[in-house]
Amino acid sequence: MGIVLGPNRYGKAETRLVRVHRDGETHGLVDLNVSIALSGDLAATHLTGDNSGVLPTDTMKNTVYAFAGRHGVAEPEEFALLLARHFVDSQPQVHGAKVSIESFAWDRLGPHSFRRRGDHVRTTVVSVSAAGTQVVSGVTGLVLLNSTDSEFHGFVQDEFTTLPPATDRILATAVDARWRHAGDDADWAASFEGALEALIGAFTGTYSYSLQQTLYAMGAGVLENRPEVAEVRLALPNKHHYLADLSPFGLDNPNEVFIAGDRPYGLIEGSVAREGAPTATAEWWL
Template identity: 80%
Template sequence: MAIVLGPNRYGKAETRLVRVSRDGDTHALVDLNVSVALSGDLAATHLTGDNSGVLPTDTMKNTVYAFAKEHGVGEPEAFALLLGRHFVATQEQVHTAKISIESFAWDRLGPHSFQKRGDHTRTTVVTVTADAVQVVSGVTGLVLLNSTDSEFHGFVEDRFTTLPPATDRILATAVDARWRHLGDDTDWGKSFTGALDALVRAFVGTYSYSLQQTLYAMGNEVLTARPEIAEVRLALPNKHHYLVDLSRFDLANDNEVFIAGDRPYGLIEGTVTRDDAPPALAEWWL
């Protein structure tokens, strides 16, 4: 039996970057968490400790900061493409560069004052090879809740089932969504805003008989609204809300007072895609 080295990569994870653009008295702020992962002809460092093909991860970190100064940052997809193409073009031994970015939003309070927005995080994962690129945008931690227009009944029951059917329940989730673009040249800011609006619009507008139904509606709305997107992948945790029993206090609870559950929770995951979408360059499940 032979033992061989399998797929591998290395890089610099979570380089924190804050870029201030000082255009007169009005400043702009970009706050990113940038991770770089490179793969290719790198077996020697694993097998013999030969580092002649290893670009130090410290160099990757410095490249992120230097590019932020030399080129600016702009939209995270554009910055990730710039970094990924640089590493593949300048390092012959590197065949694939994967750049992952978390973007933290700040709301403007004045010309040079900001307040950090905490309701969700924008994400970007760009994969670059010598011949192709793949751009995946997304959002994580987008908490949504419908206080009605949600049911759940008609499910399988066995001897371990205790969950009662529900005809009027709270539906809440923290959306973790990714969407793969058809190309690498689009208005990234407009595309992200449009996809985010579509996700929210579908959640609000869907009378839900299951969180699975809501997931499909959200993905379908994104693809309908944004022709530049090939497919959408979503992970929706079911943020359970349990009705509190107030009968011991001689009080009726008419679907008004709930316990917000923490864990365990149901987790619904799925993909909504165009039937003619080209295959992915690299795996990009959540």
């Protein structure tokens, strides 16, 4: 029985980049975590140790900093496209490049003072290959909570079911969402802010009978408001809140005092796509 080399890639992970844009007395700040992965005609280094086709990962790191200095950094999608296309165009042995970026937001406190925003992280994944260019934007760690307008009942019950039906519960989650663009040219800032607003609006505006229903509403909300988006994929952990038993203290609890659960937790995942939208050119599940 023969042994063969399967799909492979290599790159530089988590290059931390902070770029200050000094436009007069008012400065701009960009804070990124950049990861690069290259694939292509790279079998020789695995099979024989021949590194003649290997671009050092240290060079990839240096390219990130050099491009930030030469071109500046506007939107993460734009920067990721610039990097991915550079590696594919400049290295004939590289047939595919994937650039993933985490963007950390800072709120302005003054012309050159900032405070790190910690409520979510913006994400970007750009893939460039012969199959095409794919841009996926997203957000992770966006914690949302509705204190009412959520029910859960009518579910399957078997011999191991102990969960009681709920007609008024807390619904909370930490949103991990990705949305795939139909093309590779957009107003990336407006697109991200619009998609984020649509996600939050659908969560707060949906009377929920299940987190699955809320997931669909959130994905559909992005597609209805952002025509440049072809598909949305979400992973929503159910951050359980359990009613605290106050009876040992002679107190009632009219749905006001809760225990915030940690684990285990329900995890709801799904995708919502636009009919007839271009198909994906690279795998991008969460």
